[in-house]
Amino acid sequence: MAFVKEFRSMTYFLQKIEFEKMNKEYPNQRHAELLVSYEFTYADALDIVIIDCIEKNLLDEEAILKASLDVAQILKKSDISESLQKAWSLYHDSFRDNADEVCTAIQSALENGLQYLEPIEFGQSISLLLDLGAVEMGRKLLREYVDLNSENLKGVSRTHVSMGVKYHSEVFDAFHAISEGGSVPPKIEDSLERLYKGEWHPQDVEACEALSEDDFYRLFKEAGSDKHAVIVGGALSMMTVSNPPSGLSGMAEKAKAALWKISSENLINKRRIEGRIGPAPEA
Numbered sequence: 001m002a003f004v005k006e007f008r009s010m011t012y013f014l015q016k017i018e019f020e021k022m023n024k025e026y027p028n029q030r031h032a033e034l035l036v037s038y039e040f041t042y043a044d045a046l047d048i049v050i051i052d053c054i055e056k057n058l059l060d061e062e063a064i065l066k067a068s069l070d071v072a073q074i075l076k077k078s079d080i081s082e083s084l085q086k087a088w089s090l091y092h093d094s095f096r097d098n099a100d101e102v103c104t105a106i107q108s109a110l111e112n113g114l115q116y117l118e119p120i121e122f123g124q125s126i127s128l129l130l131d132l133g134a135v136e137m138g139r140k141l142l143r144e145y146v147d148l149n150s151e152n153l154k155g156v157s158r159t160h161v162s163m164g165v166k167y168h169s170e171v172f173d174a175f176h177a178i179s180e181g182g183s184v185p186p187k188i189e190d191s192l193e194r195l196y197k198g199e200w201h202p203q204d205v206e207a208c209e210a211l212s213e214d215d216f217y218r219l220f221k222e223a224g225s226d227k228h229a230v231i232v233g234g235a236l237s238m239m240t241v242s243n244p245p246s247g248l249s250g251m252a253e254k255a256k257a258a259l260w261k262i263s264s265e266n267l268i269n270k271r272r273i274e275g276r277i278g279p280a281p282e283a
Contacts (some may be wrong), residue, residue, distance in 0.1 A: 192234030
């Protein structure tokens with residue numbers, strides 16, 4: 001049993017070559033070949049526990065269950081990493097215009113591995129999704145990952161910066177907030193919805209204050225029909241507030257500028273927007 005515990009197939013193959021050069025037979029050659037025939041590479045944690053039970057002639061169900069769960073998690077991590085590596089190969093291995101294919105593969109790997117992936121693996125992969133335009137899915141997965149792995153994110157932003165790791169700004173901000181003992185910045189769509197309902201919080205003010213005219217333009221254009229009204233309404237909500245929070249005093253003007261930009265793109269949007277906020281001021 002000691003031989004099985006210590007056996008490593010790669011070590012065996014290398015040592016066997018050396019023994020053959022000396023015209024000697026590898027010790028326990030027959031046992032080693034039997035293990036190789038079963039494609040046995042090394043004794044993992046579960047194998048060790050089972051061998052210990054055999055040696056002690058005692059069935060330790062609790063130890064076997066724990067080892068089984070540990071090995072299953074290791075195998076799951078390995079499968080997820082392999083799946084993610086294959087997804088990344090779609091990005092690296094050609095110059096095809098295959099952004100949709102890459103995003104689908106990355107998304108699938110991330111969805112199956114939120115609780116298994118290391119921050120650096122996840123962070124770089126979610127950054128790719130965001131960079132390629134899969135914004136809604138990228139943000140959803142980012143928030144789910146942070147919620148599941150907050151303990152593992154402590155200190156990572158400083159460590160990764162020192163290593164030169166580059167992330168999309170939204171990924172870095174989320175990691176950094178947790179890393180420094182804070183909380184994840186609110187999702188901007190949620191903050192605008194709370195503004196629309198008149199239920200905003202200080203963190204919503206901070207998040208919305210940072211939005212530029214371009215940010216509002218993107219939000220308005222990307223908003224689905226289920227969120228469109230509340231996002232636009234939230235962005236314009238300070239128009240009717242006589243004494244808005246200091247951080248939001250200029251928000252409506254930036255939102256209106258974005259809307260007027262959209263109104264210039266076609267007649268139907270011109271009618272929609274001018275009916276709500278009036279025509280764009282003369283240049």
